[in-house]
Amino acid sequence: MRKRTFLLLLLAILVAALLGLAIADHAGYVLIAYKGFRYESTFWVFLALGGGLLALAYALRRLLGLLGASGRLVNPWSGRNRQRRAQQAAQRGFLELAAGRWSHALRLLRRAAEQGQQPLVAYLAAARAAHELGEHERADALLREALEREPKAGVAVGLVQAGLQIERGQDEQALAALLRIREQHPRHPRVLRLLPQVYERLQDWQGLCQLLPDLQRQQTFKVAELEALERRACHALLEQAAQRCSAGDAAPLRQAWQQLAPAARQQAALLAAYVEQLRHFGAAAEGEAEELLRAALERQFDVTLVRLYGLLQGRDLARQLGAAEGWLKAQPGNAALLLALGRLSLRNRLWGKARDYFERSLAVERSAEACIELARLLGQLGEGARSQQVLQQGLGLLGRDLPALPLPVPAR
Numbered sequence: 516m517r518k519r520t521f522l523l524l525l526l527a528i529l530v531a532a533l534l535g536l537a538i539a540d541h542a543g544y545v546l547i548a549y550k551g552f553r554y555e556s557t558f559w560v561f562l563a564l565g566g567g568l569l570a571l572a573y574a575l576r577r578l579l580g581l582l583g584a585s586g587r588l589v590n591p592w593s594g595r596n597r598q599r600r601a602q603q604a605a606q607r608g609f610l611e612l613a614a615g616r617w618s619h620a621l622r623l624l625r626r627a628a629e630q631g632q633q634p635l636v637a638y639l640a641a642a643r644a645a646h647e648l649g650e651h652e653r654a655d656a657l658l659r660e661a662l663e664r665e666p667k668a669g670v671a672v673g674l675v676q677a678g679l680q681i682e683r684g685q686d687e688q689a690l691a692a693l694l695r696i697r698e699q700h701p702r703h704p705r706v707l708r709l710l711p712q713v714y715e716r717l718q719d720w721q722g723l724c725q726l727l728p729d730l731q732r733q734q735t736f737k738v739a740e741l742e743a744l745e746r747r748a749c750h751a752l753l754e755q756a757a758q759r760c761s762a763g764d765a766a767p768l769r770q771a772w773q774q775l776a777p778a779a780r781q782q783a784a785l786l787a788a789y790v791e792q793l794r795h796f797g798a799a800a801e802g803e804a805e806e807l808l809r810a811a812l813e814r815q816f817d818v819t820l821v822r823l824y825g826l827l828q829g830r831d832l833a834r835q836l837g838a839a840e841g842w843l844k845a846q847p848g849n850a851a852l853l854l855a856l857g858r859l860s861l862r863n864r865l866w867g868k869a870r871d872y873f874e875r876s877l878a879v880e881r882s883a884e885a886c887i888e889l890a891r892l893l894g895q896l897g898e899g900a901r902s903q904q905v906l907q908q909g910l911g912l913l914g915r916d917l918p919a920l921p922l923p924v925p926a927r
Contacts, residue, residue: 597630598630598631598632600630601626601627601630601631601632602627602631604623604624604626604627604630605623605624605627605631605636605637607623608620608622608623608624608626608627608637608640608641608644609624609640611623612624612640612643612644615647617644617645617647617648618644618648620640620641620644621641621644621645621648624637624638624640624641624644625637625641625657628641628657628660628661628664634661634664634665635661635664635665635668635671638657638658638660638661638664639658639661639671639672639675641657642654642655642657642658642661642675642679643675643679645657646679646682646683651679651683654679655676658672658675658676669696670696670699670700670703673692673693673695673696674696674705674706674709676692677689677692677693677696677709677713678709680692681709681712681713681716686713686716686717687717689709689713690710690713690714690717690719693706693709693710693713697710701729702729702733704733704735707726707729707730707733707735708735708736710726711723711726711730711744714726714748715747715748718751718755720748720749720751720752720755721752721771721774723744723748723752724748724749724752724774724775724776724779725774727741727744727745727748727776727779728776730744745779746784746785749775749779749785749788750785750788752771752774752775753768753771753772753785753788753789753792754792755771756768756770756771756772756792757792757795760796762796763796763797764796765792765793765796765797765800768789768792768793768796769793772789781811783811783815783817783819783820784819786807786808786811786820787819787820787823789804789807790804790807790808790823790827791823794826794827798828801827801828801829802828802829802830804827805824805827805828805829805830805835806829806830808820808823808824808827809824809829809835809838812824812838812842813838816842816845816846818849818851821839821842821849821851821852821855822851822854822855824839824855825839825854825855825856825857825858825859826855826858828862832859832862832863833863835859835862836856836859836860836862836863836865839852839855839856839859840856843856848879849879850876850877850879850880850882850885851876853872853873853875853876853879853885854872854873854876854882854884854885854888856872857869857870857871857872857873857876857885857888857889858888860872861892866892866896869892870889870892870893870896873885873888873889873892874889877889881908881912882912883909883910883912883913884909885909886905886906886908886909886912887906887909889905890902890903890905890906890909893905
């Protein structure tokens with residue numbers, strides 16, 4: 516390194532010596548004249564002046580570049596420094612937002628959104644802070660500004676807007692916003708997550724039931740969540756339709772039932788709910804309900820449905836009893852089926868068979884319903900003492916869950 520420096524210094528001395536000899540040998544002459552302007556000097560002075568001007572131009576260029584740089588001490592108003600300040604404001608704003616200091620978060624995030632190169636996230640967070648402060652109009656204005664700055668971010672802005680509207684209770688506006696997004700993105704998972712919530716709040720059960728197949732295909736919810744949602748929606752839809760029915764006219768209820776998905780109509784609990792509603796609209800509707808239950812029970816036996824089947828009066832009572840007795844071959848010890856058979860035997864005025872079925876049901880399982888049915892029958896058959904005994908057993912079963920409380924001693 517020292518040898519190289521020595522050589523460079525020696526070379527500089529040599530060049531200076533040669534340059535000095537050249538200047539001493541011949542100074543040269545330069546004349547520049549233009550109109551009234553006249554400049555004259557030696558060649559070497561002119562050359563030194565030109566070199567000085569070039570050096571000055573180079574220095575000015577470097578100075579201008581330095582002023583546009585991001586150095587905080589050199590130029591605190593430079594573009595890069597503005598970006599740094601915007602980034603710092605965003606970081607502090609998000610921390611304030613997480614801490615629940617909404618007013619500080621709003622101020623910092625608004626600044627970050629206005630000065631940053633990627634303002635979308637800051638605008639959305641600022642809208643959340645304004646919403647938490649109760650400044651709903653300001654939150655909406657921030658979302659509009661976000662969309663103006665980022666026109667391609669319509670989905671993100673729309674989802675945030677819908678979420679805020681749901682929290683404010685503006686369910687109709689939220690539904691409209693979500694449906695607009697769904698027109699362009701029918702499988703968007705966040706939209707499919709929010710729509711059921713809005714439909715439930717609006718009690719738009721028909722809309723929710725129509726949405727269920729898409730939820731199943733996209734697997735938006737867990738299986739248990741989706742099943743619970745389907746039960747709530749379908750049951751509420753049937754109840755809503757039943758309320759629109761007039762006396763003896765179950766057409767709205769039937770229409771609502773047909774609108775349900777075929778898989779939903781196969782569910783025992785939902786079918787039981789439909790039949791419970793249908794049986795209140797006259798003999799024709801009850802006969803229709805009996806046929807539905809008979810077809811379902813022939814496909815698959817269900818305790819809930821068979822109990823309900825025993826309460827219905829079909830169009831052909833003998834056929835109804837025969838169908839239920841046919842199921843007894845595969846379910847010989849089913850207490851619910853035996854109870855239903857006892858009731859159907861009563862409808863067919865087969866008193867002895869009814870008594871036998873009730874007693875067999877009680878032998879399998881002691882239930883208050885079977886006791887009361889048997890006691891009522893025995894009382895009508897003239898067996899008062901036996902009727903009272905069975906009735907007391909039934910009342911005892913009904914009172915099993917009563918709390919243990921002190922009672923007076925019975926009078927002699």
